[in-house]
Amino acid sequence: xxxxxVKNSNFDKIELNHNTNIMSENNFSRRKFLGGAAAIGxxxxxxxxxxxSCSSGGSQGGGNFDWQPREYNFPPLLDQVxxxxxxxxxxxxxxxxxxxxxxxxxEAGGATVTISALGDVFQDKIDSCREKIKTERDxxxxxxxxxxxxxxxxxxxxSGVDIVILATPPKFRPExxxxxxxxxxxxxxxxxxxxxxxxxxxxxxxxxxxDSQGLKVVTGTQRRHQHKxxxxxxxxxxxxxxxxxxxxxYWNQNQLWYRDNNPDWSEMxxxxxDWVNWCWLxxxxxxxxxxxxxxxxxxxxxxxPVKALGFGSRQRRKTGDQYDNFATRFELDDGRQILSMCRQxxxxxxxxxxxxxxxxxxxxxxxxxxxxxxxxxxxxxxxFEDHDTSPYVQEHKDLITCIRQNIPFNEAEATANSVxxxxxxxxxxxxxxxxxxDEMMNSDMKLGPxxxxxxxxxxxxxxxxxxxxxxx
Amino acid sequence: MxxxxxxxxxxxxxxxxxxxxxxxxxxxxxxxKIIEATSTPESCEMCHVHPQATDSWKLSVHYNTRVGIHIxxxxxxxxxxxxxxxxxxxxxxxxxxxxxxFKDSADFNWEAKSSLEQAQHHVxxxxxxxxxxxxxxxxxxxxxxxxxxxxxxxxxxxxxxxCHLNAGHYDPNAxxxxxxxxxxxxxxxxxxxxEPAKVESLxxxxxxxxxxxxxxxxxxxxxxxxxxxxxETEQMRETDEGPQxxxxxxxxxxxxxxxxWDSYMAFYTATAAEGRSTDTEGSRKNLDVDAIxxxxxxxxxxxxxxxxxxxxxxxxxxxxxxxxxxWLSKVTGKTYRLPTEAEWEYAARGGTETPYFFVGNPNDxxxxxxxxxxxxxSSDLIxxxxxxxxxxxxxxxxxxxxxxxxxxxxxxxxxxxxYCSDWYSxxxxxxxxxxxxxxxxxxxxxxxVIRGGSFKSGVGQxxxxxxxHTQSVAWLKTDPQIPKSIWWLSDCNxxxxxxxxxxxxxxxxx
Numbered sequence: 001x002x003x004x005x006v007k008n009s010n011f012d013k014i015e016l017n018h019n020t021n022i023m024s025e026n027n028f029s030r031r032k033f034l035g036g037a038a039a040i041g042x043x044x045x046x047x048x049x050x051x052x053s054c055s056s057g058g059s060q061g062g063g064n065f066d067w068q069p070r071e072y073n074f075p076p077l078l079d080q081v082x083x084x085x086x087x088x089x090x091x092x093x094x095x096x097x098x099x100x101x102x103x104x105x106x107e108a109g110g111a112t113v114t115i116s117a118l119g120d121v122f123q124d125k126i127d128s129c130r131e132k133i134k135t136e137r138d139x140x141x142x143x144x145x146x147x148x149x150x151x152x153x154x155x156x157x158x159s160g161v162d163i164v165i166l167a168t169p170p171k172f173r174p175e176x177x178x179x180x181x182x183x184x185x186x187x188x189x190x191x192x193x194x195x196x197x198x199x200x201x202x203x204x205x206x207x208x209x210x211d212s213q214g215l216k217v218v219t220g221t222q223r224r225h226q227h228k229x230x231x232x233x234x235x236x237x238x239x240x241x242x243x244x245x246x247x248x249x250y251w252n253q254n255q256l257w258y259r260d261n262n263p264d265w266s267e268m269x270x271x272x273x274d275w276v277n278w279c280w281l282x283x284x285x286x287x288x289x290x291x292x293x294x295x296x297x298x299x300x301x302x303x304x305p306v307k308a309l310g311f312g313s314r315q316r317r318k319t320g321d322q323y324d325n326f327a328t329r330f331e332l333d334d335g336r337q338i339l340s341m342c343r344q345x346x347x348x349x350x351x352x353x354x355x356x357x358x359x360x361x362x363x364x365x366x367x368x369x370x371x372x373x374x375x376x377x378x379x380x381x382x383x384f385e386d387h388d389t390s391p392y393v394q395e396h397k398d399l400i401t402c403i404r405q406n407i408p409f410n411e412a413e414a415t416a417n418s419v420x421x422x423x424x425x426x427x428x429x430x431x432x433x434x435x436x437x438d439e440m441m442n443s444d445m446k447l448g449p450x451x452x453x454x455x456x457x458x459x460x461x462x463x464x465x466x467x468x469x470x471x472x
Numbered sequence: 473m474x475x476x477x478x479x480x481x482x483x484x485x486x487x488x489x490x491x492x493x494x495x496x497x498x499x500x501x502x503x504x505k506i507i508e509a510t511s512t513p514e515s516c517e518m519c520h521v522h523p524q525a526t527d528s529w530k531l532s533v534h535y536n537t538r539v540g541i542h543i544x545x546x547x548x549x550x551x552x553x554x555x556x557x558x559x560x561x562x563x564x565x566x567x568x569x570x571x572x573x574f575k576d577s578a579d580f581n582w583e584a585k586s587s588l589e590q591a592q593h594h595v596x597x598x599x600x601x602x603x604x605x606x607x608x609x610x611x612x613x614x615x616x617x618x619x620x621x622x623x624x625x626x627x628x629x630x631x632x633x634x635c636h637l638n639a640g641h642y643d644p645n646a647x648x649x650x651x652x653x654x655x656x657x658x659x660x661x662x663x664x665x666x667e668p669a670k671v672e673s674l675x676x677x678x679x680x681x682x683x684x685x686x687x688x689x690x691x692x693x694x695x696x697x698x699x700x701x702x703x704e705t706e707q708m709r710e711t712d713e714g715p716q717x718x719x720x721x722x723x724x725x726x727x728x729x730x731x732x733w734d735s736y737m738a739f740y741t742a743t744a745a746e747g748r749s750t751d752t753e754g755s756r757k758n759l760d761v762d763a764i765x766x767x768x769x770x771x772x773x774x775x776x777x778x779x780x781x782x783x784x785x786x787x788x789x790x791x792x793x794x795x796x797x798x799w800l801s802k803v804t805g806k807t808y809r810l811p812t813e814a815e816w817e818y819a820a821r822g823g824t825e826t827p828y829f830f831v832g833n834p835n836d837x838x839x840x841x842x843x844x845x846x847x848x849x850s851s852d853l854i855x856x857x858x859x860x861x862x863x864x865x866x867x868x869x870x871x872x873x874x875x876x877x878x879x880x881x882x883x884x885x886x887x888x889x890x891y892c893s894d895w896y897s898x899x900x901x902x903x904x905x906x907x908x909x910x911x912x913x914x915x916x917x918x919x920x921v922i923r924g925g926s927f928k929s930g931v932g933q934x935x936x937x938x939x940x941h942t943q944s945v946a947w948l949k950t951d952p953q954i955p956k957s958i959w960w961l962s963d964c965n966x967x968x969x970x971x972x973x974x975x976x977x978x979x980x981x982x
Contacts, residue, residue, distance in 0.1 A: 182610060201954075205617040208624065209608040441625065444954050 070302050075225050075398035076407060079389060081109055084404040090117035090156035092176055093168030094129035097190055101165050106137040108396030117145040117159040119152030121272060150452045157183045169275040170283055171195050171448055174202035181210045186403050190220035192291045192419040195283035197443040200420045207412035218399040219415040221295045225395040227387035228371045232363050235382055236300060240373050241358030245336060248355040249293035252343040258319045267456045277320025280448030286326040287422040290342035295418035296354045297338045304417045305330035305338060306437040312429035314465050316345050321463040328425040340425060432468030511546040519572040522582060531642035548640050549594050552602040584866040588637055600632040619952040634950040645777040652769045668804035672980035674723050682803055684738040689728035690973055691880045695721055698818050699825060701901050701937055706827055707834045708932030712898045712939050720909040721818045725973040729871040729882050730890060733775060736785035739796050740767055764799045767792055767959035776965050782870045784888040784968040790920055790942060792959045793891050793969040807974040813894040813921045814911050815972060820936045822878030827935040829877045830857055834931040858886035860934045864927035885924050885934040888968035892921040896941035919944060926966035
């Protein structure tokens with residue numbers, strides 16, 4: 001049990017109605033208590049981790065509530081990071097998100113952290129990132145610690161940093177993550193953390209290696225660091241809506257950005273500058289963006305789906321080889337389902353949120369608005385407004401706190417599973433077929449060119465937008 | 473008197489408790505010492521007379537460790553303390569003491585005991601994990617990373633020794649890598665055949681593989697009809713062997729023996745290529761006979777270090793066996809293929825309707841107790857014909873160890889199990905019509921029929937009618953590659969096959 005009590009969080013006060021129940025004489029007779037370490041361990045779990053131990057079976061109202069006693073490692077969620085020696089971070093991938101993450105990191109740690117190295121494949125990205133860090137947070141990154149090229153990541157890792165922030169296009173993430181772990185660096189890496197099963201397995205193995213080294217890993221799934229989402233999670237864990245039967249998860253938004261080709265750019269340069277439109281670099285938008293919502297479903301269900309059937313298409317995307325819409329049904333091993341949609345098309349009505357249907361009610365969450373839990377008749381039971389701290393900053397506070405207080409914290413495996421779920425949905429849409437988790441886990445799919453050179457790689461000439469099914 | 477003693481003890485209760493306390497401590501210390509003293513390698517060796525195991529242990533990485541720790545017998549061969557250590561220790565010492573007194577350690581089949589199948593009964597996973605708690609150390613390379621990830625995802629089904637069998641006892645022949653040298657030490661300086669055999673009638677012939685030194689005997693199998701399956705009264709019968717149906721089989725040729733390593737290596741040498749990476753299932757069509765690509769180099773030792781030559785080739789996948797037949801057809805200009813299940817059983821019976829093609833019932837040949845061995849039938853008869861668990865030393869044998877069946881075929885029963893081309897179904901015979909000719913089994917299925925039992929089988933499974941099937945998942949369980957090999961099985965060392973040749977216009981049919 002690694003959960004920490006957090007002083008300034010108001011969620012600890014949630015009524016824990018089965019706590020007394022669990023600790024009663026019936027359940028812990030003397031004989032049982034003497035029965036061995038296992039029983040004592042269980043007592044510890046139940047006693048100290050009330051929020052994660054709702055094992056009441058069918059005894060509570062609402063029928064067969066089945067939230068198993070789960071070990072969920074909540075982030076510390078401190079508003080103020082503990083003091084400590086200055087932590088130096090290096091940013092690998094200095095585009096929009098890398099620069100944003102760097103600033104979030106500096107805001108989270110204040111004077112106790114710094115950015116000491118930058119790496120990217122493009123000099124202009126390094127320059128703009130360096131300038132942003134200077135103007136917004138008044139931190140100077142030494143020029144000699146700015147590295148350009150496909151091997152920049154190694155130089156940043158070796159530059160004497162404590163933490164690396166990985167924010168390149170996700171295709172490169174597994175290799176970078178593995179290198180960072182082997183160099184024993186703490187990691188903040190942006191989701192998605194891979195685009196294909198080969199990459200997922202690399203991340204899973206490196207995640208285990210990170211655990212064995214006591215490294216802390218946060219993965220940019222910021223909803224897991226957002227007070228509002230955690231409140232809803234805790235309510236659901238306390239049987240607010242009974243047993244969850246179905247989830248709906250959506251990310252329907254406008255067209256994302258794109259870059260037209262430029263005669264001065266090589267093939268590789270164009271693809272990387274336009275990376276959110278190329279499947280081998282981004283994993284397509286079901287992986288790159290929608291994984292956020294899919295991750296919430298996996299988080300709340302406490303497991304990942306084992307099967308997907310979906311479809312999708314390309315209607316108005318301007319560049320690249322991706323789709324711009326997907327609709328997928330994911331199935332859990334117990335038959336429960338997650339319905340998923342994502343779209344990046346202008347001029348449509350949008351929705352980015354998650355809905356969980358339970359036997360006693362439902363919950364509604366989205367990143368911007370108010371989270372609401374209602375009963376079956378639509379009466380509001382709970383509502384949660386957002387906390388002051390941005391989740392994009394909070395996730396860095398949590399990383400810094402866990403490093404300074406040596407709290408075990410590693411999100412890589414959970415995020416890898418959510419990304420794999422999204423990949424499974426993508427493959428189903430591309431092929432039109434049922435795709436299973438085992439097939440994905442045993443797949444040798446590896447997207448993109450074999451070697452990375454800033455030149456012509458013969459990818460675009462071969463690239464095709466997948467068309468499922470047949471004319472027969 | 474007694475009361476006085478009681479009251480004395482009451483008065484001196486503290487003394488009594490103190491003495492008891494000291495006594496308890498002394499007993500604990502000494503029992504701990506005894507347990508420790510009887511757990512040293514030297515004490516193990518007092519009863520375990522197996523100098524080869526001691527030697528191989530001293531050569532292993534667990535003796536001469538990088539960090540200077542000595543790993544003793546009991547560290548691996550008993551569970552960790554607190555996890556059944558004492559119980560297993562008592563069990564093991566009782567068994568070992570019995571063996572020491574009543575048996576001769578030279579009679580034990582040490583080679584079989586160090587095979588994975590038997591080793592799993594005396595090597596405890598919990599003990600491996602107790603020391604090797606971190607499966608992902610920084611020193612682990614990427615292949616190890618993949619393999620250990622695979623392990624963590626299949627922990628229930630896998631043991632450490634699936635891959636690290638020789639970690640505790642060094643085996644100079646064990647190979648834990650891609651075996652690119654496999655088959656390279658071929659026969660030199662022998663005359664090679666230029667032509668395949670010419671066959672003009674339905675009679676036995678010797679096939680020769682052009683460009684190689686390999687030849688093998690083919691037996692002409694006359695056509696006829698027979699009852700497939702076994703009667704309900706047959707001993708050790710399984711339900712999938714019925715109901716019996718009478719069916720017709722056209723004439724064909726069948727190899728006298730299971731495909732030998734010599735023949736298989738001719739195929740491997742001619743078709744294998746190093747470095748292909750596209751061998752995933754479905755990437756190649758069986759019809760591409762002009763450019764047959766054969767197996768990739770195996771991982772480890774496909775022959776289990778039992779030797780090549782005339783021993784049956786084993787551990788190939790069904791796909792490999794089929795590809796072999798395509799290749800053999802191409803180089804000999806005949807039609808070679810795997811037998812159908814009906815052809816196989818027809819050939820195995822050689823006209824007999826009894827459990828075996830020789831006299832006797834399964835119960836006659838079962839391992840017998842003392843009385844049984846005095847009065848029962850002798851096992852000499854079955855030993856003449858079949859290599860099975862009682863006489864095999866748990867490995868395959870060569871064809872000269874057994875006598876042939878009425879059709880002149882050897883090792884149809886026992887030795888290595890053989891692929892048939894039919895899909896397996898429990899009710900194959902139910903759906904079969906009396907009087908059918910050359911039936912080919914169910915139209916579709918998931919596993920193929922295998923027949924004949926193997927060197928691991930008991931008397932019941934080496935009957936002519938006994939049926940079995942492939943196990944696609946289990947037979948590849950520990951293959952760490954993604955995708956898994958389509959050529960070699962990582963977890964089945966008892967499967968082989970036998971070719972049949974069609975009697976058609978290429979072989980003299982008018």
